[in-house]
Amino acid sequence: VNQAQTPGATSLAPESVLAALEAREADDLAALRHFVSIPSVSTEPSHAPDVRRAATYLSERLRSAGLHEVEIVDTPGHPVVLAAWRGQPSAPTILVYGHYDVQPPDPVDAWHSPPFEVTERGGRLYARGISDDKAPLSIALDTVAAYLQVSGALPLNVVFVFEGEEEVGSPNLPALLDARREQLAADLVVSADGGMWLPDHPTTIRSARGLASLELRVSAATKDLHSGRHGGGLANPLHAIASMIASLHDAAGRVAVEGFYEGVRPIPAALAQTTRELPFDDAAYLAETGAPATVGEVGFSTLERQWYRPTLELNGLWGGYTGAGSKTVLPHEAHAKISCRLVDDQDPERVLDAIERHLQRVCPPGVRLDVARGVNGARAYVVADDHPGLQAVQASLRATYGVEPWLVGMGGSVPICAAFKRVLACDTVFFSFAVGDEDIHAPNEFFRLRRWREGRRAWADLVARLPGALAHG
């Protein structure tokens, strides 16, 4: 890091806090290892006790870090962990958001080391949930702990909100925010969930796509039938679902659902220009993913399609005999899971209305269609380029890395941003040190040890920088 390269790149982090963070490294890493060993898979009901165990562990870490008001708040789903430090009545308050739940580790066979045991290989820490979001969350917590350890105080007030249902769409967080709106009042949400675009250059997120999902079931007979006796006489639900799915996109890769693009705006020229200048290479991306070609909506670059255009994507599809060898059945039902990433002003419910109308319209004769909507709908989120919080985040990255951070879009979704805005009237900035290539939601998820150290220094700077930034904002 050569801070001299970039003007205004002087870190505001107190030397004593940086020293404390270095001294705490082994202990904090041990704590992270334990945190990750708890399989807090929120999508699987059988793991509910593990999710609660992770919440309990987190509350203990917050308490021992010197936070007050530490509380495990029950919800109809998994609990939310709250904590606060309010020792600077005249300074601004930030709400630090993160989540302690994780995706399922499936397919477990594809992991090179046990998913719920941190394994270090080549400067990377491998484990389910370490990148999304246990290490980024821990970075924020450890940095605050270091401040309190050194001086017993922070330069601003902090409220922590760590939820256990991010991976299932945060169904209960908005109601909790509403119920605790006075307690959780803040000037800015700093999300420890999110992540950077590249491993070798700091980036800041200007937007995140929204989400809307549904599941469909197509059925014909009441049971699987012999494909010899019955084949040709009745509709095959697998054919039916295939034709319905095929109808969802046109030849140009656009979503062919009437009304789907309602609320989508053209990509601003300046943003398109910035995005074009980013160092993205389709060939390198294909080498990374192993796919034979980039494919998608005609007329947009790969990055534009992944960040600034909506998608309609199948996440799962199944029906009939899927075991080894052959079984000559005429299956009686077929299933598909669909999720959409949304941009700009797309409304999740209206998007689902449009898809459902489309599916009903194209459903062929001889089958029945049932649609179930997901509970994880969320609008897209965008933060203005001149927002003082965003400016502070960029300054902290500049101070930590000595280079100018790039402004990027986020293809994924952080549904609670919209809730923070609606309920707490509070904007969100992302300040995570995860990187987008870390195989979150896939086997062999990892987090870079280097980024863990950089993130702690950057958080120390941000905590020092925000009081001034928000006061002038």
Place this chain on the structure above:
Amino acid sequence: VNQAQTPGATSLAPESVLAALEAREADDLAALRHFVSIPSVSTEPSHAPDVRRAATYLSERLRSAGLHEVEIVDTPGHPVVLAAWRGQPSAPTILVYGHYDVQPPDPVDAWHSPPFEVTERGGRLYARGISDDKAPLSIALDTVAAYLQVSGALPLNVVFVFEGEEEVGSPNLPALLDARREQLAADLVVSADGGMWLPDHPTTIRSARGLASLELRVSAATKDLHSGRHGGGLANPLHAIASMIASLHDAAGRVAVEGFYEGVRPIPAALAQTTRELPFDDAAYLAETGAPATVGEVGFSTLERQWYRPTLELNGLWGGYTGAGSKTVLPHEAHAKISCRLVDDQDPERVLDAIERHLQRVCPPGVRLDVARGVNGARAYVVADDHPGLQAVQASLRATYGVEPWLVGMGGSVPICAAFKRVLACDTVFFSFAVGDEDIHAPNEFFRLRRWREGRRAWADLVARLPGALAHG
């Protein structure tokens, strides 16, 4: 049964044999119960010892029935059980075919009684494999045993060929027929596999559809990816496979694969007429299956589509996340199992060539396609209306039931008919007392106890009738 209703309906079965069959009922049923209790699932390698156990048991039954040349012949797959009685050098020889392997019982939860334990309810015997093909096979064996018990002789020569791989497409039977062609030489194959169309009227099968199958895999990236980060940038194999599958049929329900219909002839006018006169009611069929509508190739009746027209049918389709709840992955591969029922002169390999060409042609950009052909290819089989074997079978049904049997098609496949014709130059007639509604290949397979008794009387008649019929034919 009122034999006076139908001219020429006098049974040729010796009274002594019919009496012996009645006296043997309890013992033969007990034997059937034991036979069915052996889970001889040929499609699952873990059941290989059970398949062999069933072969051993069958060989013991044949030996105790008085058959000679009883042998368990090993193959690269499951064994074939052979036996013979050759006490009438001047009389014709029939080859009795059946199979002792069964389909998997999955889904086991859907069974109302244990699949490998015969449970009698309302005149029906429930168990996996009892209709397909353990009871029909046992009927033939028990009837021959009754003849030998009564007089120590049969009026013709019999060779039994009971295989253990019918449910996996009889991959090793043709080679065995070839290796033993002198030993297995016969004037007619009588198949105890097949089945009648209706429970309340005797029917005879004039044709069986052929079979050709393949499995496809469509892949993009080397692993599942996060649908937020990557969605919109790469092809989704589930969309790709859906569009490929949707392209396999046109709006009129015809297979839209160029060359697929090569070798398919128009349904003869007389056969169409006979078929139209059969008591088939779409509404009753829908009530039986629970499907909302009959669907298929435009311009043909349901029976025509199921018996005399080819199909291309998905048996399985899967990819991505198929568990409970949601998982926002961009799946990296998708799979489908396809099987076709063939008619007339369709050649299985040419049909698969055509499908593979079609799939390669419609495979969208951004994915890779791999196709694996099934080993169970078989041409359709048709027996001429005036064939002496078919005439004898119809006469035996007339004598047993006192009504004129109907000539019907079989939607399913008995791939070995083509092998019997090719290797042994021998035609096949079907003489099974299973009925097509008995949920073979599905949960709660059953066989009618009444048909078991009728089948034994009919077989006693056929054994007595065939020497004359084949001599005059």
